Amino acid sequence: MSSQHNGSLSAEERFRQAFERLKADAPKVLTPGTPVTQNNVAREAGCDPSALKKARFPALIREIQAYSEIHQANVESAAQKTKKRRTANRSIQQRMEDAIKQRDEMASKLISAGRRILELAEENRSLQQRLNEVQPPPARIF
Template sequence: MSSATDSAEQRFRAAFERLKADNPSVLPRGTPVSQNNVAKEAGTDPTALRKARYPTLIREIQTWVKLAGQEQAKRKQRQQRQKQNRESLTQQIKRLTIQRDKAQSQLVGAHRQMLELLQEKARLQSRLDELLPPPTPLRA
């Protein structure tokens, strides 16, 4: 291999490492790692990074992309589970709020009924006192 090929491969590897670290110098941050983007980050045409010329590097890029895709799928599943848990908790909060409101309503109703019964008892006691006056204490 000539030194030009070695330096080109070094540029591609450096570009690959910068993209993996999300610290590119040519492309914008957040650019996904791909064979074309590695070539662009290295400052060359995407067709310059050929499998015939750099088979090991191409395999490394493809492996990294595959593993990163699997990691992203796992992250997506985790986020989906968290979203479902949040929705479940939100529904539980709604259900418990309805249950609390119903219990408060029943409590207010019971208090009202108790006041009505106390008023009725007082009214009946006063009528009873009118009809049968309380006994007077004996004086000696």
């Protein structure tokens, strides 16, 4: 078969070769890492996904579906591993930037709270002074 030109291969042979390339993660048309699905096998074979029909290629479709079901858990776990790796590999620079931002926000809140305390203390002093003018405190008896 390898001596045959791609144009002289039957449609099923082209689909089977595409299926094998996707299983080996060595596609020629699609990007490596593309999941093995019925549509992707057709695309890898250079055909429209509607060309790979169950009515024409029932055995091949069953093989693709069985392979997909068996390897689907591995694909999902690989995606989860990739996400965890990205999270774990978050650069020190990004973490430092986040910490600086948090520090600056907290410093701003602290300054605002300190300013408000001073305003309230001044208001309290002013009100106490007005109260003493209206009603003087009782005299102490010794």
